[in-house]
Structures are given as structure tokens and as C-alpha cells.
Amino acid sequence: MSTNLADPQRLATPPTFQSVSVNRRIKNGIATALVWGAFLVAIIPLVWVLYTVVQRGFPVILDGDWWQKSMSGLLARQQGGGAYHAIYGTLVQGLVCAVISVPIGIMIAIYLVEYGGRSRLSKATTFMVDILTGVPSIVAALFVYTVWITTFGLGRSALAVSLALVLLMVPVIVRTTEEMLKIVPDELREASYALGIPKWKTIVKIVIPTALSGILTGIMLALARVMGETAPVLVLAAYAPFINYNLFDGPMASLPLMMVNERNNPTAAGFDRIWGAAITLVVLITLFNLLATVISRALAPKTK
């Protein structure tokens, strides 16, 4: 009793709760250090690359000519000219690829989620898509080269590039669309059936709109990925320093191809163009990602 009076902080019984043990504090410290370490390992190269690209390329793309002119008629060591021809090539090859891949990819995903179930065809399709996801771009490019150019005897062209990109883009779209369709609750499908709405209309009018924002994000990310692919353009399209609007014939530039080409140009002009093309590609892909975010926000189901 006297001790209690002397020390009011001291309790008659031992406290139920005690401070965090040393052992746990050490474990917590180690885990925190590992997590931060992993974060730094990931972020340092990223910042470094971005800094290098921006520092070396930014002055180049500030020139208005960069966005409006091609390299037509310029000597390798001459400054000036622009990347218009390469930007056009990258965009058009990417878009043609998307126009072919998006319907195929979405329809495969619809089959897998809504109709396939656990059938053998569905399992086989999933397996093929998995394999296709792992195919390196150079293999896709060589496959198209073998079929399109060696077997059918058709020339190298932007369309051939797009076809190789389709092989890379379809599995990505199937995967993302499949995941998005799977998270649409079955209750919505049942609610629709119970109103006497046929299955196909339920898919088109209820399921797809509910999943649309996620599907579009997936498409944009897939597009961003294929626009940076180098192997297909190297194998399937020759570089053209001038503007070629023809999809079906002749050499056509693209940003990765322009960078490869200017790598062989040892002058200061070549150096500038490599970094200019690099930052242009980064900017284009960033724009696509931003666009994806904006569209998916606009289309996402709302509650307010």
C-alpha cells in the first residue's frame, strides 16, 4: 500500500498491454529497410533514364521543325530536319495494329469468360494466349517475315510491321479484357436475364459497358507497349528518311527505327536526333496513358 502511494504510476497488477518487444522492433526495422531498398532499386534507374532522356532530348523537340519536317534531303551531319515521318509511322503502325487486335482480343476474351466455361477449346485458347504472351517480339517479327514475305512473296511494308505487332498486342488485350469481364458480378448478368434480355444483349449492353473503362485502359497500355517495339520495324520495314503515307508498300520510318538508324550516324546531329526521337516516343506513350486514364475515369461506373 505504501509503495502505491509513493509511486502512483505503479499498478497493483501487472499491465495487460506491454510495449513492442525488441525482437519485433528489429524484425520491423529489417522489413522496412528491405521495402525501402527495393523501392530505391526500382526508382533510381527509372529517374536516371528519364533525366538522361529529358536532358539530352528536350532541347531537340522544342524546335517546331521537329514536329513538322522529315529528314528528307538532309545529309547525315547536317543539323535540322524533324521526326514527322517517324512519328507518323509509329502512330499509323500502332493504330492499324490496334484496329486489327482490339476486336480479335475482345471477342476472344468474351468467348473465354461468357461462353467457353471449362470446355477443352477454352482451355486450349487460354494456353495459346499464355504462350503468345511470352513470345519475344523478334520471334513475332520473324514469323511474319516467313509467312508474309518469304511464303507469300509480299514486300516489306508498314502493314507487315502492324501484323507482327498484332501478335504481340492480342494476348495483352485478351488478358486484360478477360480479367475485367471476370470482375463484373454474375448478379448483373442474372438481373439482365431475369428481365428477359437475351444473353448476347446482356453481354453487349450490360457486361461490356460495366467493364469498359478497364478494357480501354488495357488497350491503351497494350498500344503504348507495341509502339516502342523495335524488332518488328527492324525486320519488316526499311527506314525511309522521307514521309511515306503508303501502308502497303515501301519503306516507312518509325521512332525506334529512326533511333537505330541515327545510331550509325557518328555526328552531333545524329546524337541529337537519337535523344529527340527517344523523348518523342516517351511523350507519345505518356499521352496515350493519360488519355487512357481520362477515358476510364469518364466511363467508370459512378455512384454520385
Place this chain on the structure above:
Amino acid sequence: MAKRLDIKDLNLFYGKFHAVENVSLAVPPKNVTAFIGPSGCGKSTVLRSLNRMHEVAPGARVEGKVLLDGEDIYTSTVDPVEVRRTIGMVFQRPNPFPTMSIRDNVVAGLRLAGLKDKKKLDEVAERSLRGANLWNEVKDRLDKPGGGLSGGQQQRLCIARAIAVQPDVLLMDEPCSALDPISTLAIEDLITELKKEYTIVIVTHNMQQAARVSDQTAFFNLLGVGQPGQLIEVDDTEKIFSNPSQKATEDYISGRFG
């Protein structure tokens, strides 16, 4: 409007599992029939077989007959889509379409069936929302998303959506189990209103609810785990809750098991 349902020797299966055995039951028009019984006894399964929703589950199979005013809905020439248009359904959890506004949710059934006349659709939306006692609460925000309503309002929105296609029969699968007592009361009042025009079958776990809203009660039970569910008895609600003819029914409603 308001047709009668006759269930004859209905057997329901999920793959090899025999879920419900030999159910025969008559549902008179403009009448509320309640299905009660312990979990897993197959009452929801029977309900879902009444508008051919049972077969949506993979491997699900139906034997026996369900007659809507004498016409078997399981005849091979009958389109299940037509059956579901005639026999509407409200689910356990409110499930408004998240991409649609309140108005679009209500008229979804008609619009997706091809009705385009905007004036007609607006009329139907108002009539159905009034029918579901929701009009006064949402008339100023018909263009807002249905997902923004409270749970009870969402469930009434789903009822409005179900009655917008003017079904002959309305099936309700535990429509109040996700709602608070006040919303539950609103839905129960609504069921009493709807009875004037529709034949209603409701599955409920809440025996007071069955006693309050239904005219006829069917008690389902299962003899053991893995055994098929069975219809024990069906009678006037008053009789079931005061003087049931089967011992199992009495045990269940007096809370001695289940």
C-alpha cells in the same frame, strides 16, 4: 396479367447432385406464396426454376413441369428468354446496373427489348417507380446513377425494374435479407400493394415476414446433408403458423431447429 403457376413433380439437379425432390405446388393468381425452410433446403432453387433461371448455372438440370396458366414453360419449343420476360425476378442483394441512371435502370428491360419511344419510356419509368413506392424519393434525380441510392431504395429500384416489363408473375428471392428493418417494412408494404396486380412468390428466412405478407406458405426441409430438399407441406399461412399438420413444420416455426 397475373397468371397462376402449377408446379408438378419437379426435380432439380446441379450436375449429379439431386437438389430438390418431387415438388408439387399450386400458386394461385393475385396471391402471395412464401417459401420458408432452413438454409440449403432448395427453396431458392425451386424459385429459380420457376422462370428458368436455374439452368443458367453450369450443369443444372430440371425434370418435371412448371405450368403457367396451363402452359408448360419447360417444353422444348419454349424460349427461356420469353419465359423470363413473363415471370420477373427480384434478387437477394439489390443489383442495379452500375453504368445506368435511375431512369435507364427502370426501363432497361424495355429498352434492350427494342422500345425506343422516349415518351413511352418516361411514362413507364414513372409508373413503375410509383408502383415501387420510390417515385417521390427519386423524381428529382432520375438521371443520377442507380448505385448512389441507399440499399433499400436500390432494392425498390430493382422491383421497379422488374415490374416495368409488366410480368405476369413476380419472384422474390429473399428481397429483404440485405436491408434494415425500415427498408424491409417499405418492401413488405409494397408486396401487399403489388399483390393486387401480380402473382408473387417470395423466399424468406424471416418467418414473421412470411406471416405478415403471404397468403399461402410452403415449408421446405431436407432430411440430412447431401439429401435432396423436399416440400413438407403447403397451406394457408394462417394455418401453417397456428396449426400445421406436420411435426417438422411446427418444430421449425416454433424455433426448435433450423
